[in-house]
Amino acid sequence: MAQRTRADALSRERIVEAAVALLDADGERGLTFRTLTERLATGPGAIYWHLANKGELLDAATDSVIADALTAEPGVGSPQDEIRAVALGLFEAIDRHPWLSTQLAVQLSRSPWGTVTPRIFESIGRRVSALGVPEATWFTATSALVHYIFGAAGQNAANAQVLRFGGTDRAEFLRAAVDAWEGLDPGEFPFLKSIAGQVREHDDREQFLTGIDLILTGITAQGRS
């Protein structure tokens, strides 16, 4: 077959874009070299000309989506407000692209200080340094926020993935989870039983932001002491 014309030429960006679309549509198992080459009407060798391997493709897809979420900069406000806005932007990006929850962990374990973590640290940390707490606490405070964001968004994305592919709705899903605890040895999970009502009624986004506020309160309270 003839070579591609300039208009439909492959590029790293076009490949990454197609990969994100496949991941969004069908989750992690939706992206294989077969589905990808079919969508791009090419062969596997063409992909390998632009990227080293599948890991690099997944890293690039992750990085592209996270970068988008971070460049939608929040309006100017107090450092607290801006931190809330950046955190919520990440939370929503992970909600829209649930495959990120697994992928962030994988990429982290491949190269912990690759490109995503520094980007997020920088965005959050810049606002932490404007909170008026001692410089010696900046790194720890930023770490606490970033780790919380990763953990909470991961849990949320996990929920989102099950809701999207599992064929159940949110109410049914939460009820099933709570029912499962109640079926457990009653003496073993007293705390979970006591908060079952709160779990059934909570709003994920709101709870996520309350957690951010909790940490912000801790940062400024410790910074003053």
Add this chain to the structure above:
Amino acid sequence: MAQRTRADALSRERIVEAAVALLDADGERGLTFRTLTERLATGPGAIYWHLANKGELLDAATDSVIADALTAEPGVGSPQDEIRAVALGLFEAIDRHPWLSTQLAVQLSRSPWGTVTPRIFESIGRRVSALGVPEATWFTATSALVHYIFGAAGQNAANAQVLRFGGTDRAEFLRAAVDAWEGLDPGEFPFLKSIAGQVREHDDREQFLTGIDLILTGITAQGRS
């Protein structure tokens, strides 16, 4: 070949034990049905008699290691001290078994309220409810702690994995990371540059616990208001 004698009979537990050993030795890619059946001197069909598929095997491995970490109960102390002890136990389990960092995310996305999350919620939450803050805040406070633990331990495990298999030591690793930022566009990462020194000298475990304290401070401060 003759069937196994009772002494070396297979069981779910023996299979999970072998899987954990393989994961500890060589990370995620160390566990395949080939390596597993070789180690157990059996065939793939035998594994499938005891477990439904590889996902269930990984879930069981994860669950077994986390359960171990949580049953090493801390001595009696203030709720704060006990929360610190439980958190540190999880942190160290993930440090000893770095494959958990990826696996927790994967398992979460398969069944968010499976067996690991409730166990951890219960252990942390029971102590949160002893802090003397309003019951309405228990769920959110516990979520914040658990998500922070997941996020922070994940990052730490990622570091541990690179240090173990990457052939570099910690000082070199941190220096390389910091050097990488400094090589970046100087105007793009001013915050990271400003804390480079703190990053180079920080102790992971200590920073993790400081983050726990930060959140505990936030919980009790908000609880009072």
Add this chain to the structure above:
DNA sequence: ACCTGAACACCGTTCAAGT
């Protein structure tokens, strides 16, 4: 009931060959 092991479908990756 528990295990064996050949066979299958699918995956990421390579590479000689084309333009």
Add this chain to the structure above:
DNA sequence: ACCTGAACACCGTTCAAGT
């Protein structure tokens, strides 16, 4: 320089057959 596509090694899983 960029792309094609057959071929390869490896993986998780199945299943008819054995004890």
